[in-house]
Amino acid sequence: MRTVKQLWSSRYKSYLKEISKYGRYILNDHIKFVLVFGFGGGAYYYQQLLKTISLDFPAVLFISIVFALLVTTGQLTTYFKGPDLYYLLPLEKRMKGYFIRSYFITFLVQAYLLLMFLGVIYPIYKKFLLGETTSFIVFIIIIFLLKAYHLFVSFLHTSNKGIVNRGLDYCVRSIGSFFFLFSLLSKWNNFIVCIPIICLAVYAILIQTISQNKRVQWERNVKLDTSRLASFYRFANLFTDVPSIQQQVRRRKWADPILKKIKTKNAADYLLVRTFIRNGNYLSMFIRQLFVGAFVVYLVPTVIGKLIIGVLFLYMIGIQNMAILKQYNYHMLWKIYPYTNDENKKSISTLLYILLLICSVVFSVIVLFKGMTALNVLLLIIVYMVFSVWFIKFYVSKRLSQSQKL
Amino acid sequence: MTLLHVQDVSGGYTRQPVIKDVSFTIEKHQLVGLIGLNGAGKSTTIKHILGLLKPLKGEILINGRNFDADPTVYRSSLSYVPETPMIYDELTLQEHLEMTALAYNIPENDFKQRSEELLKTFRLYEKRNYFPSTFSKGMKQKVMIICSLIVQPQLYIIDEPFLGLDPIAINDLLEILKVEKEKGAGILMSTHILSTAQIYCDSFIILHEGVIIAKGTLSELQKQYNLPNASLDEIYIYATKEKSI
Numbered sequence: 001m002r003t004v005k006q007l008w009s010s011r012y013k014s015y016l017k018e019i020s021k022y023g024r025y026i027l028n029d030h031i032k033f034v035l036v037f038g039f040g041g042g043a044y045y046y047q048q049l050l051k052t053i054s055l056d057f058p059a060v061l062f063i064s065i066v067f068a069l070l071v072t073t074g075q076l077t078t079y080f081k082g083p084d085l086y087y088l089l090p091l092e093k094r095m096k097g098y099f100i101r102s103y104f105i106t107f108l109v110q111a112y113l114l115l116m117f118l119g120v121i122y123p124i125y126k127k128f129l130l131g132e133t134t135s136f137i138v139f140i141i142i143i144f145l146l147k148a149y150h151l152f153v154s155f156l157h158t159s160n161k162g163i164v165n166r167g168l169d170y171c172v173r174s175i176g177s178f179f180f181l182f183s184l185l186s187k188w189n190n191f192i193v194c195i196p197i198i199c200l201a202v203y204a205i206l207i208q209t210i211s212q213n214k215r216v217q218w219e220r221n222v223k224l225d226t227s228r229l230a231s232f233y234r235f236a237n238l239f240t241d242v243p244s245i246q247q248q249v250r251r252r253k254w255a256d257p258i259l260k261k262i263k264t265k266n267a268a269d270y271l272l273v274r275t276f277i278r279n280g281n282y283l284s285m286f287i288r289q290l291f292v293g294a295f296v297v298y299l300v301p302t303v304i305g306k307l308i309i310g311v312l313f314l315y316m317i318g319i320q321n322m323a324i325l326k327q328y329n330y331h332m333l334w335k336i337y338p339y340t341n342d343e344n345k346k347s348i349s350t351l352l353y354i355l356l357l358i359c360s361v362v363f364s365v366i367v368l369f370k371g372m373t374a375l376n377v378l379l380l381i382i383v384y385m386v387f388s389v390w391f392i393k394f395y396v397s398k399r400l401s402q403s404q405k406l
Numbered sequence: 407m408t409l410l411h412v413q414d415v416s417g418g419y420t421r422q423p424v425i426k427d428v429s430f431t432i433e434k435h436q437l438v439g440l441i442g443l444n445g446a447g448k449s450t451t452i453k454h455i456l457g458l459l460k461p462l463k464g465e466i467l468i469n470g471r472n473f474d475a476d477p478t479v480y481r482s483s484l485s486y487v488p489e490t491p492m493i494y495d496e497l498t499l500q501e502h503l504e505m506t507a508l509a510y511n512i513p514e515n516d517f518k519q520r521s522e523e524l525l526k527t528f529r530l531y532e533k534r535n536y537f538p539s540t541f542s543k544g545m546k547q548k549v550m551i552i553c554s555l556i557v558q559p560q561l562y563i564i565d566e567p568f569l570g571l572d573p574i575a576i577n578d579l580l581e582i583l584k585v586e587k588e589k590g591a592g593i594l595m596s597t598h599i600l601s602t603a604q605i606y607c608d609s610f611i612i613l614h615e616g617v618i619i620a621k622g623t624l625s626e627l628q629k630q631y632n633l634p635n636a637s638l639d640e641i642y643i644y645a646t647k648e649k650s651i
Binding site for chain 1: 456457458477478479480481482484486488492494495496497501504505506508509510537539550553
């Protein structure tokens with residue numbers, strides 16, 4: 001790797017490789033099937049909605065808010081890796097070309113995403129006759145220019161920090177963009193439309209002057225990129241095992257009083273409860289799965305459908321939380337504590353019983369809102385619970401004893 | 407009764423043994439230094455003593471019992487400071503200690519007093535509600551040391567404790583080990599800092615390519631190699647050179 005250009009392309013290639021490697025697992029045939037139906041259904045509902053939508057709908061406000069947010073969010077992807085913090089430092093002065101390439105590729109990716117949103121919004125744009133003043137083509141170009149502007153400001157932020165608070169920065173830019181779009185689409189006087197443009201331009205120039213000759217914020221950039229990749233890995237981890245997944249742990253101080261209340265008799269319980277609450281893979285995931293599961297069970301017609309979907313979600317939640325102490329399989333201190341490993345199994349089973357019981361109850365009770373009879377609800381809850389007990393008693397305990405033999 | 411008895415132990419990670427016919431003992435009130443080059447087999451020896459690896463041959467006894475007789479009794483008689491700090495990502499410093507107390511059944515009152523003392527000695531009291539995963543290497547090492555000391559076992563296994571520790575902490579650790587030793591504990595400490603080992607250890611085991619090439623007190627080693635008044639450093643370099651020729 002002689003030049004910065006080669007460095008960039010090798011980074012970009014390895015990034016694409018990672019994405020496509022796991023992308024294949026994510027976009028498996030089942031998911032494709034679901035997506036096709038999802039898109040079809042979504043398109044149909046959208047069409048119905050457009051037919052019935054009243055002309056009082058504040059379309060200008062809606063479009064302005066959505067696109068102001070869409071153009072503001074998104075940051076420069078630099079493809080930095082952790083060790084760059086040390087190895088790339090001597091190259092700092094020569095990194096300009098690297099950043100410019102990153103800028104263009106980020107712009108292309110984001111423009112592509114924006115184009116999809118623009119496609120979705122087009123029927124509304126047409127229906128409300130917004131094209132009379134600003135033709136849709138012009139609108140697309142304006143949105144792209146705005147995106148380019150915001151990415152440029154985000155690029156400026158790669159080499160300075162603390163000048164403007166991040167939240168404030170987002171506020172200024174999104175409000176500016178919003179006023180610009182809103183005044184443009186509301187057919188206000190051209191003079192007024194210019195005001196937000198001038199404000200945004202002055203803001204960018206201001207940031208640029210301050211950030212001139214500032215050093216590249218390596219630590220921040222590396223963190224941004226690694227966390228971006230980490231969230232992709234976490235998503236992919238739902239479909240397959242991702243070895244390079246990094247555990248994200250949060251302090252969750254609010255849970256401390258609860259943790260104190262929970263009496264734990266042994267070290268396994270103690271570690272398990274805290275891991276469950278603080279590790280990003282468990283509690284937050286459980287809540288998400290619970291809500292999504294309840295929603296899907298609610299939507300699916302017929303009792304049989306509800307049974308199948310509910311059991312699938314119970315299975316998924318069970319599998320997800322079964323691996324909770326797996327990360328400590330190679331932890332030496334954990335391995336040498338003076339107690340038998342049977343306690344780990346017991347603790348995990350207890351946790352699973354609690355979680356699956358909560359799910360079973362929620363999945364059954366939610367059906368009441370759809371006016372199902374109490375008998376059906378009872379049937380659902382019984383099947384869910386029987387499945388849970390079978391799953392924990394047989395499936396889980398078998399899998400856990402297997403992993404302990406290793 | 408001998409506290410730790412390692413008898414003709416050969417073993418490793420595969421069928422191919424890393425350590426061969428290793429034998430030594432540690433008595434109560436004894437601090438033994440385990441020294442050797444990188445890859446000499448120190449950590450492998452330690453893993454066998456901890457019960458994480460099963461010897462291919464030979465036997466390891468603590469208080470006359472081997473691991474399989476009763477793993478729980480065997481394990482509760484020792485505590486361990488690993489070479490690389492092993493942190494639980496989801497636990498705060500205080501919780502690391504509480505969990506250790508739970509695992510080793512340490513009575514609540516003992517635990518409270520002792521944990522506070524140790525946290526203050528190693529100047530981590532203010533940090534007790536933080537995650538050690540964010541600490542520096544030296545601070546993580548201190549967490550490991552406190553977790554091990556809080557157990558007050560009969561046998562301490564300490565693997566290269568000084569790397570990353572600040573000089574005051576090194577001194578504090580050595581002083582605490584001295585006290586523990588006087589109380590009756592046996593200590594096996596692997597290290598590369600030979601000058602410190604020479605001062606604090608009662609005897610030494612020199613491991614080279616999986617084999618013990620010399621063991622005994624400093625004066626015994628001096629006699630064995632015919633190097634009167636030599637420091638441990640000199641003896642060690644002489645001994646390993648002699649072997650590689």
